[in-house]
Amino acid sequence: MTTTTEATTASHGRVGDSPLRPDGTLKVTGEFAYASDLWHDDMVWGVTLRSPHPHARIVGIDIAAALAVPGVSAVLTAADVPGANAVGLEHLDQPALADGVVRYQGEPVALVAADHPETARRAAKRIVVEYEELPAVTDPRHALDEDAPLVHANGNLVRKMQIRRGDADPTAPVVVALDFEVGMQDQAFLGPESGLAVPAEDGGIDLYVATQWLHVDQTQVCRVLGMPPERVRLHLAGVGGAFGGREDLSMHVHACLLAMRTGKPVKMSYSREESFFGHVHRHPAWLRYEFGAEEDGTLVYAKADILFDGGAYASSTGAVVGNGGTLGLGPYRIPNVHVDARGVYSNNPPCGAMRGFGCVQAAFAHEALMDELADQVGIDRVEIRALNGMREGDENITGQLIDSAAPVAELIRIVRDMPLPAERPADPDIRELPGGVSNTTHGEGVVRGVGYAVTYKNVGFSEGFDDYSTARVRLDVTGGEPVATVHTAAAEVGQGLITVEQQIARTELGVEAVVVHPKDTSVGSGGSTSASRQTYVTGGAVKAACEAVRDAVVARAAGMLQRDAADLHLSGGKIVDATGEVLAGLADVVGDEGVEETVEWRHRPTEAIDPVTGQGNAHVQYAFSAHRAVVDVDVELGLVKVVALDTAQDVGKAINPDAVVGQIQGGSAQGMGLALMEEIVVTDGKIRNPSFTDYLIPTILDMPPMKIEVLEYADPHAPYGVRGVGEPPTISSGPAVAAAIRAATGRALRRVPVRPEHITGV
């Protein structure tokens, strides 16, 4: 049986270095075991039957014809769920299998296991589900209307948040306003939802799965199976990208249900089409903003009304509303604030976490309006951001003190001052023009534009959430050499956490060899690989556990050497004194039994905000970034080529500078994608483009070269001074691209993705 990835060791590299990934060789040779690669001699394949309707009553399900198909070993419906048929990250509002009603197109209704995936798919088509269609909420702007159909019995509001600060009825000499609309983006990770559930001899189950948070999955799977956590063991299989789309359950419970019923290992692996129905998306949003300012551009007030379409189930809509509300005015000093943010249920596809989480949508609106304000008062678009940009020591709109670096003005000026790309040559390479190899122009009708944007994003879980990570660190001597083993349950999804864990252990323990134990639930929770938090929080936990190991080793050495522990240090695999003189080998101190410590580590607590005023210390840390986009637009055909996408970001401390740059590059591409091309088109509650033929993500021809400047203003409250890295680039890149297209075309462009017809006006 092939299961999860092997324990990974690798070579040198401490905090601040850029050692190579320990899983790199496995990944370039095709040997790395992703969730969809898992295999077992006796396994059968599971598939899902999904609802064709956005809203319908299930009148009856007849599984007889499916069960009769040769090779089929199980067909399950809601009636077969042994525990509570309810899952969900914030609210248990979603059934594992639809029970009596379906609330979105694609909702799982039944499961089939068979000896071949095609057999299972064909059998699933023979399940007869009789539906009675119900009126559906397909326009979330009417979800709260008096006469709107109810998606859930308790009403269609998931969460409303309001922020009230300063003068309730402010006025200003300059007023600008706009309405903005953001389409539904998909995470489009390349590794489809997959996993292998293996029944165990103790009556429990082992689930190998690609996910972002093993322990929150475990809790949900246990509830549905009606089994205690010690019998539901989760193991992280290789993860082919995540970006928020693996926070909610997909095939987890389904594979376990089929495995428990058949007594066999069950593999499930979604097709790309099913993947579009099998995970939540980024919330589409409708935003209405108004800024009031002095004649010189200094902001006096800001008002915002933000609506997020949560779709059929809540997922993390509440937290997205929280971010949209608390962060939705951008990184600016605004004395008077009036924000209403709402998330609603509809019968559209469920929406939840995606990189940037509630800030991405808002940034398109506040940055477009900031440009509008600059033009209105007649000052430079960069300087208006510098003028109004948040600074350390300010309070933000929830009254939270910004108590570490907030270099808004510096970041936006850095990107402005970077060299601009060369003018388009008289005879350009068509691959560098809008339309590219389609050969639609040789430069005629092409206009260049430049746009700027700046953002800030919270790092870690907020609003009083008990956000922690657990690390178990062990120091052994193997073959005479000290070896550290780091065990956390924090998911490596491609970002490079395993490299960072090794770097921290090497730094703190002074050893070279560091083994990263496979990620599983046999150690405490690592929290979610979300919210740009793992280097901060799990990094903090690994650091703390290493310190505990170091203290134990030093205490032991102090006893052996008859020295004061305060004088002893670990370096190069030795016990040394303050001058670096070697006093003992680690092997002599650690002995055969090794030293092991487990630490649960927490960052500074956050707090719930006041429900009336929206005031409170909602967030742990803020991360800032700025982008400048340069675009060439074929104004006759409405085609765009991004020529340059340059950025500056404060990362506090770059634990692994190469990986930091990789996050900034990849994150910027996703933001650019939303501005230009990425949208799940939903009409009447149905997804019209569930494929990579029709849902476009940037290719290597679409991405421009990027200039990147990384600032390191250490956050004194965070381990090593780190600041979360992964999300800000996805937030500020898109609005910069949109601004550049506006600059090139002179069009208002109040919706993203910007489509050709928006540019041409046809």
Place this chain on the structure above:
Amino acid sequence: MRIELTVNGTRREVDDVWEGESLLYALRERMGLPGSKNACEQGECGSCTVYLDGLPVCSCLVAAGQAQGREVTTVEGLADGEELHPVQQAFIERGAVQCGFCTPGLIVSTHDLLERNPHPSDPEIREALAGNLCRCTGYEKILDAVRSAAESKR
């Protein structure tokens, strides 16, 4: 049905292949070669790229039966024993690998590009790799890796 083909230099006989199976499925699920990846299975992402008689193809779009009697080289067949191919080495060293799901297809496509054009310009690299989607890297480090691999072959 049974198919016979040569994979990474070894003759293989594969039994019980259903006529509707793709070469990708047969490689992954019947021959123990899951290196070629199943990201879209409709020829859009390039993650399943393999050589078929020396030409790169999306193995998800080739019926397994079409590979009868032919030669297939997958990502698993590019290293020389323990020694990585320069393209593989460059992807590791240049940080072109994050989640890595696109990597096998990009390795094969880059291998093919450099066989045909040992010193490609940036626009040539971009055009050659336009059929390989990557969601993690923004492609910059992939370009670095291709340039570096080309340089190392000089």
